[in-house]
Amino acid sequence: MEFHLSSSTPSGLKDYLIQMLKRQITYRKLYALYHVSFNVYKGEVVGIIGTNGSGKSTILKIISGALKPTKGKVYVDKKKIQLLTLGTGFDVELTARENVYLNGSIIGYSRKFLDEHYDEIVEFAELQDFMEEKVKNFSSGMVSRLGFSIATAGDAAEILILDEVLSVGDEFFKKKSLKRVKEMIHGGSTVLMVSHSLQTILDNCSKVVWIEQGELRMIGEPKTVCEAYRSSKAEGE
Numbered sequence: 001m002e003f004h005l006s007s008s009t010p011s012g013l014k015d016y017l018i019q020m021l022k023r024q025i026t027y028r029k030l031y032a033l034y035h036v037s038f039n040v041y042k043g044e045v046v047g048i049i050g051t052n053g054s055g056k057s058t059i060l061k062i063i064s065g066a067l068k069p070t071k072g073k074v075y076v077d078k079k080k081i082q083l084l085t086l087g088t089g090f091d092v093e094l095t096a097r098e099n100v101y102l103n104g105s106i107i108g109y110s111r112k113f114l115d116e117h118y119d120e121i122v123e124f125a126e127l128q129d130f131m132e133e134k135v136k137n138f139s140s141g142m143v144s145r146l147g148f149s150i151a152t153a154g155d156a157a158e159i160l161i162l163d164e165v166l167s168v169g170d171e172f173f174k175k176k177s178l179k180r181v182k183e184m185i186h187g188g189s190t191v192l193m194v195s196h197s198l199q200t201i202l203d204n205c206s207k208v209v210w211i212e213q214g215e216l217r218m219i220g221e222p223k224t225v226c227e228a229y230r231s232s233k234a235e236g237e
């Protein structure tokens, strides 16, 4: 997966357009993923680990179809996928109620589904008294609680993709959300999850993929891969 990063720093959209028309914008290539290949079998719970910027979210986005790879192929039935990621698709100028519908429709829920699950979403997020407030007045914890609650409404799909959804809100909400995710994970879905918590990976996964700087470092049994990852970090690699 190749990204093109702009090397110039325009002061705004107008400046950007002027620089673009004058062909003053230069780009550098960034290989976010390079020659990464692995299989996920039905019923497996696969954890993806790696340091910040190693390419974990990019893999999940490619698999779920949110990003098209510049090279390579993903063989998956996209209709069966549910991608759970937090914080995308919120408009802070809208109320929490409006964001349930906005964010929900971006995730792929129908209006009917959201009408039917609205109360349950609000109740789980414990935001009953705040739904007519603009989201810009919410704390970050409140935003992620709402995001988590929307993302996990309804039944889990056959293929579940979780991007760091296990560290949401305060201690109490964390416990509650972990319980819900565990039910989803162990309810028979095939799961791909990214987490920085090795304990969460060890507790839940049957296989682990370690990505470092866009390349596949190791794949295999959780304990072996997590230990290798830990010791590489301890050695200050």
Ligand SMILES: Nc1ncnc2c1ncn2[C@@H]1O[C@H](COP(=O)(O)OP(=O)(O)OP(=O)(O)O)[C@@H](O)[C@H]1O
Residues within 6 Å of the ligand: 003, 004, 005, 030, 032, 050, 051, 052, 053, 054, 055, 056, 057, 058, 059
């Ligand atoms: N849309 C994009 N445009 C340009 N570069 C991107 C884009 N998305 C990701 N990148 C870059 O690709 C690399 C991998 O990013 P990615 O978000 O996949 O990492 P990650 O392993 O999920 O990181 P983290 O643990 O911090 O969440 C990073 O260098 C990032 O800056």
